[in-house]
Structure formats: structure tokens, C-alpha cells
Amino acid sequence: QVQLVESGGGLVQAGDSLRLSCAASARTFGSIAMGWFRQAVGKEREFVAGISWSGGSTYYADSVKGRFTISRDNPKKTVYLQMNSLKPEDTAVYYCAADPGGLGDPYGEYDYWGQGTQVTVSS
Numbered sequence: 420q421v422q423l424v425e426s427g428g429g430l431v432q433a434g435d436s437l438r439l440s441c442a443a444s445a446r447t448f449g450s451i452a453m454g455w456f457r458q459a460v461g462k463e464r465e466f467v468a469g470i471s472w473s474g475g476s477t478y479y480a481d482s483v484k485g486r487f488t489i490s491r492d493n494p495k496k497t498v499y500l501q502m503n504s505l506k507p508e509d510t511a512v513y514y515c516a517a518d519p520g521g522l523g524d525p526y527g528e529y530d531y532w533g534q535g536t537q538v539t540v541s542s
Contacts, residue, residue: 421443421445421448421530421531423441423443423532425439425441425513425533425535426440426441428536429537429539431505431539431541432542433540433542434504437505438502439500439502440499441453441455441497441498441499441533443497443498450472451518452471452518452519452520452521453489453515453516454468454469454515454516454518455514455516456514457513457514458511458512462511464514466480467500468483469518469524469525469527470490470498471522471523472523474491477523478525480525482508483502486503486504487500488501488503498515500513502538505538508540510540511537512535512538514533514535515532516533518530519531
């Protein structure tokens with residue numbers, strides 16, 4: 420069982436930065452690939468970024484490449500999403516998810532989800 424708790428969301432202006440954190444409870448966190456997803460109002464949830472269990476491989480949606488960076492700290496059982504040059508279209512609820520046995524890519528089986536954290540970017 421994996422429990423995930425996101426934090427770090429908020430209201431910012433376009434061009435600002437935010438760092439989201441996701442704290443995990445899993446005893447085997449160091450062997451679990453992780454991902455970040457987002458869902459805007461009226462839209463389907465979409466993959467944002469993913470990272471392998473070791474941190475050696477990362478994956479990004481085209482819309483965030485070059486602006487967002489995913490990372491992890493296995494001893495702290497935490498995964499991060501550094502978001503720079505934020506745009507109004509990045510406004511969404513951001514979810515952390517765990518992909519046990521997977522790679523952290525967009526097509527993984529994300530079996531565990533956090534409750535989400537709201538990110539609002541004003542123009």
C-alpha cells in the first residue's frame with residue numbers, strides 16, 4: 420500500500436515558479452516509479468512528468484519540456500516537480516501517482532494517487 424500527499428500548490432503569476440512535493444509512505448518507495456499528472460477544469464487528466472525508481476530516467480509531456488523538472492529523494496521518500504516559467508494554461512489540480520513495477524512513463528499503471536494540490540497561474 421502506498422499513500423501519497425502532495426503539497427506546494429498555490430496562486431502565482433505568469434512567469435513565476437513553484438515546487439510541488441509528494442511525500443510517500445511506502446516502505447519500498449525506492450523501488451517505485453513515480454509520476455505527476457494534472458487535471459484542469461473541464462479537461463481530462465493528463466500526464467505531466469514521470470521518473471524511474473532510481474531517478475535515472477525521466478519523461479515529460481511536450482507542453483512542459485524545458486520548463487518543468489521532476490526529481491526524487493529516495494531517503495526522504497519524496498518526489499518533486501519544479502515548475503518554472505509558469506503559464507495560465509498550467510492551471511490545474513496536480514496529482515502525484517505511483518507506478519509500482521513500471522518505468523514512470525506516460526503509459527504506466529499508476530495504481531496509487533494523492534489527493535491533489537491546486538496550482539493557479541494568473542495572467
